[in-house]
Amino acid sequence: MADKLRLAVFVSGGGSNLQAIMDACASDSFPARVVAVVSNNPHAFAIERAKKANVPALVIDHKDFASRQEHEREIVRQLRPFKPDMGVLAGYMRIVTPVLLDYFRAANNDRPGLLNIHPADTRQYQGAHGYEFALGMDGQSPGRLDETKITVHFVDAGMDTGPVIKQAMVRVLPDDTLEDLKSRGLEVEHELYPEVIAMVAQGRVRVVGSDVEIIN
Ligand code: GAR
Numbered sequence: 001m002a003d004k005l006r007l008a009v010f011v012s013g014g015g016s017n018l019q020a021i022m023d024a025c026a027s028d029s030f031p032a033r034v035v036a037v038v039s040n041n042p043h044a045f046a047i048e049r050a051k052k053a054n055v056p057a058l059v060i061d062h063k064d065f066a067s068r069q070e071h072e073r074e075i076v077r078q079l080r081p082f083k084p085d086m087g088v089l090a091g092y093m094r095i096v097t098p099v100l101l102d103y104f105r106a107a108n109n110d111r112p113g114l115l116n117i118h119p120a121d122t123r124q125y126q127g128a129h130g131y132e133f134a135l136g137m138d139g140q141s142p143g144r145l146d147e148t149k150i151t152v153h154f155v156d157a158g159m160d161t162g163p164v165i166k167q168a169m170v171r172v173l174p175d176d177t178l179e180d181l182k183s184r185g186l187e188v189e190h191e192l193y194p195e196v197i198a199m200v201a202q203g204r205v206r207v208v209g210s211d212v213e214i215i216n
Contacts (some may be wrong), residue, residue, distance in 0.1 A: 005032040005201035008084035010092035011039050015046020017090035017117060020190035021197065022053045030194070031201035036082040038075055040094055056082065062094060072099035079103075087155075088197065089116040093128055095159050112163070112207055114155035115200065117193050119185055121149040121167065126160035131182045134172050147171050148181070150188050152196040154207065163212045165205055168192045 007025075009018050018037060025033045037050035040062045050057040058078045065071035076099065087104045089096075096114065104113030119130030125140065132138040134148035149167040156162035170185045199205050199214065206213045 004030075005197075006035045006083055006085045007032050007088050007197070008036045008038060008079055008082065008086070009034050009088045009090050010094075011037060011044055011046035011090055012041045012093040013044050013046060013091045015044060015049045015091065016186055017189055017193055018046050019049050021088065021090065021194055022049070022055065024194035024197070030198060032086075032197050035084055036079060038079065038092075040071070040092070046091070068095070068097045069099050072097055072103075075100065076103045083107075085113070086200065087114040088193075089114065089155060090193070092116075096155060096157075098157065101155065101157065112154040112156075115165070115196065116153055116155050116160065116162070117189055118151045118153070118160045119148060119182075119189070120151065122151045122153055122160045122162075122164060124149075126158070131178060131185055135176065135178060135181060137178065145172055148185065150185060150192055152192055154212070163207050163210055165199070165212050165214075166192065166196050 009021060011018050022034055024030050034055050037055055037057045039047050039059050042059050042061050047057045047059060060075050062071045085107055101114060107113050120133055125133045129138045133141045134145045136144040147169050149169050151164055151167045153164045154162045168188050170188050172181060204215045
């Protein structure tokens, strides 16, 4: 395939979603490829995954910068040679600023150029503990839920906000521990994220105001 969408994947931790994306990209028919991985955490296991797949890993520790903007300016400076078309946040535990948003919007011909995956319905919960929220273990939670909705969305300046592209439901079972729910949820994330990336790469996702239209 000639014109694959060039992805920069952003990570902070284990990188199981990065792995699922790189595995999907290994197929000739997949319409995207990972050109670089960016980690703000020098100890993230995701960096090892990138190295193993021969994908360049840029380790840019946010603690070395005085502000979010300065950190992102350095990310953009180091990313530029890889010419990414779209940024994919995969367990990247940082709120992004207009520095990254504008860079990827420009790279994506003025369309939103950053995706995120979140383990909950972004209209219901924003933050780093989506599975805990579903189990009633998070302070903001109304109690144990019957289900959580894994959400892939375009990124805007908020935390886990932005137009929702696709959701997938994961049932919360009565005996679920956090580990049980996370492991079933991550399996769903690993299917959903590559699917949505492919849809975007094929030009089948259009943003209309704060909504998203899927073209079949
Ligand atoms: C995933 O569950 C992802 O949905 C979540 O972090 C985990 C990263 O796992 N992201 C968020 O909570 C964003 N608010 P991974 O490093 O194994 O891909």
